[in-house]
Amino acid sequence: MIPRPSLPPWRPLLIPLIVLALWELASRAGWSDARFLPPPEAVLRRVWFETTQGGLATDLAASLRRGSSGLLIGASAGVALGLLLGLSRVAERLLGPLFLAYRQVALFAWVPLLSMWFGGAEAGKIAFISLAAMAPAVVNTWRGARDIPRAHVELAAVLTFGRLDFIRFVALPGALPFILVGLRSALIYAWLATIGAELFLNIAPGLGGRLNEGRETFQMDLVLACIVVLGALGIAFSRCAAIGEARLLRRRG
Amino acid sequence: MPVLLLVLWVVSAREGWLTEQILPEPRDVLQTARDYVASGELLADTAISLRRVSEGFAIGAAIGLVIGAAQGLSQGARAIVELPFFVISQVPVLGWLPLLILLVGIDEELKVIVIAWSAFVPVALNTAQGMRDVPRTLREVGQVLTFDPWSMLSRIIVPAALPSIFTGLREGLAHSWQTLVAVELFASSEGLGYLMSWGRQLFQLDIVVMALVVVGAIGLALNWTLGRVERRLRRWQVQTA
Amino acid sequence: MIRALIAALFGLLLAAAPAFAETTLIRLGYPGVGADNRPFAYGNVVAVAHAGHFIEDEFADDPSVKIEWTFFRGAGPAVNEALAAGQLDFAAGLGDLPAIVGRANGLKTKWLLTDKVHDTIYLGVRPNSGIARIEDLQGRKLSQFKGTNLQIAADRVLAAHGLTERNARFINLDFANAVAALVAGDIDGSFGGVELLALRRRGIVDIAYTTKGDDPTFGRNASIYVTEAFEQAHPELVARVVRAFVKAARFADDETNRDAVFALWAKSGIPVEAFREDFAGETLAHRLTPLIDDYVVARYRDQARRSKDYGLVRKDVDIDGWIDRTYLDRALAELQLEHHWPRYDAAGIKVTDGEVEPTKAAAK
Secondary structure (H helix, E strand, C coil): CCCCCCCCHHHHHHHHHHHHHHHHHHCCCCHCCCCCCHHHHHHHHHHHHHHHHCHHHHHHHHHHHHHHHHHHHHHHHHHHHHHHHHHHHHHHHHHHHHHHHHHHCCCCHHHHHHHHHHCCCCCCHHHHHHHHHHHHHHHHHHHHHCCCCCCHHHHHCCCCCCCCHHHHHHHHHHHHHHHHHHHHHHHHHHHHHHHHHHHCCCCCCCHHHHHHHHHHHCCHHHHHHHHHHHHHHHHHHHHHHHHHHHHHHHHCC | HHHHHHHHHHHHHHCCCCCCCCCHHHHHHHHHHHHHCCCCHHHHHHHHHHHHHHHHHHHHHHHHHHHHHHHHHHHHHHHHHCCCCCCCCCCCCHHHHHHHHHHHHHHHHHHHHHHHHHHHHHHHHHHHHHHHHHHHHHHHHHHHCCHHHHHHHHHHHHHHHHHHHHHHHHHHHHHHHHHHHHHHHHCCCCHHHHHHHHHHHHHHHHHHHHHHHHHHHHHHHHHHHHHHHHHHHHHHHHCCC | CCCHHHHHHHHHHHHHCCCCCEEEEEEEECCCCCHHHHHCCCHHHHHHHHCCCHHHHCCCCCCCCEEEECCCCCCHHHHHHHHHHCCCEEEEEEEHHHHHHHHHHCCCCEEEEEEEEEEEEEEEECCCCCCCCCHCCCCCCCCCCCCCCHHHHHHHHHHHCCCCHHHCCCCCCHHHHHHHHHHHHCEEEEEEEEHHHHHHCCCEEEEEEECCCCHHHHHHEEEEEEEEHHHCCCCCHHHHHHHHHHHHHHHHHHHHHHHHHHHHHHHHCCCCHHHHCCCCCCCCCCCCCCCCCCCHHHHHHHHHHHHHHHEEEEEEEHHHHHHHHHHHHHHHCCCCCCCCEEECCCCCCCCCCCCCCCCCCCCC
């Protein structure tokens, strides 16, 4: 394709603006049922109300706490397992097929089992989130560990590195780009699992719970408000992850 | 290794290392499976789940391919669609579930829509990426040979983008299957996810395990099938190159 | 970096570990929530015990004991899960079906006393759905909370009218979801308890059928259980908890307390008028009895058999080995209430009179 001159900068905003305008128009003109589609200001007002008075901050904190616990556990276990699989031929042969089989099972299929093992409270939710975060971490770390250049491994042997030193100075840095991709994926999946856990397991403070509450009580503005918050958080996470990744990779040189 | 695990399972169940609630006896699971197959229930539920996935995936992938292609081929289209697409795809699929339930209820439409959506995102993203990443040189070859847009598309761009497109399709199918199970767990009266939630409500771990195994097996089968199709098309790609 | 990770994990584990102080924690679980997920129960003795702080009062002079109530929106099945995971000591007000299911699957509990018997259930339907009787349910879309005592009660009602679960489409929804689905028109009806009466007052449902006035064995039952582990470790605490529940039952069965009891139940968000309607023509003591007499045992044996018939349970459940009346008898003796409640035999015929004199119809 022939390169075009730079596009008018308002292009990306075209669709959002049109949608927003139509939405506002529809509610003003009464085309839409206010129950099903509250006007944009109502949604924003609800976000404001929930943040200042509705306890949204507590719910958010609860969700984030759960999510980060699960992410921490799952990601560390995942990286550890990934390193094991990538570095040890024996481990790869024994555990590899098992892990691949495990991956075939849809994530949410584990919910009933986990709730029977850990109960439906915090422990069960965190277990589920850990599981969600673990898989991408393992896969990517595994690939990264496997692809460490031979030269580095040989150098480590020459310098008679102990196991731990090897991991610290050769394996981790070598596999870092892959590990970071895995962690970014783990973050996304952990967030998805946090919301999912709140929908499927016991009621507890949390963003997913709020979303569900809005649905059950037919408060569309609450539902949309929660979605807005979810979207904002999702974007924030991606942004942070990207920055973190860039920074870590730069350090590695 | 799987054999070792199986042996471990049987032994631990017999010795009672873990309580019945944590690990059912393999014999029980097998018996349950036999009962359910015999009554035809397992087949019925599996069929329903598969039907939902195929419908949803077909719709989602089709739309994903179109939008992805538009994004990949046309700068203008990409500029317009990129931002809203990005923002919307940041909300996890399940976050949309309550909203959709309010709008379309809890029936089949809900499931198909959610599944289609979860397939749409990776397909669109990967298709766009694939088409965008077609190397300059290849495009220039097409221009030199004065290909019309259709030939350009079919002889150069699509074959070059095929690996990415298939990654997207494979991911989309995996997502679809995941979302299906999640939605069926939530509100359903049939399907594999429903079977699992039945097992959970009635505290029958063997039903849950049985359904889990089936879900995993189907996930495997779907992945494998798509892999075969991809390999077949790769051959075609090589031929046209 | 690894060290930091390990330290973080360790910190998490420490934070999650239970307090190892000298306090003993008594964890009670109730299978249900009030309106808008309020942590309050209604319609039974446990609700009175909780809202009236009977258990806390029993241990008021004992700072080394803490009481913790958890309300499970997932009802009986969620309580079972918590029991299996070792997160509860008492299952207070667990319905007959989930208790039977739990026992059939090896949950080790002891049945201490009863919470309520033949609680009325109702069939709530969407207005203009055209459902007027049970037979009209053929081919309709309904919600049913699977694994709860509502399921087996509903199955019995269906069976009595020649239907099974297969004749209608039953979607597994908990109560809050069922209401949302009813309002949205996604389902045509739902079985439920007194909550449906509250909904009818708001015009959301019509009541197409009720077990009130029908065969009394059609209703729901619930009881109070303790885990074998806790009972072995703290028998004295169990005795005191049982005593507190018996006191609550004594309070709840007193007709002069009728309004007070309804007010306690109304903390759940269900209006008092709904309870009045639900209990119209009945004495409180008709449903709220703590005794595990032959009648109650016969009811549970019956439910266990039916659970197997309906395919909800796959083994036979031993009822007799489950019961431990020692704590109940001791509490009754201590509180001098041995003759307060009448005892019935398996057929529902009164064997001994009780001071509170409920009117119980003969069982079929």
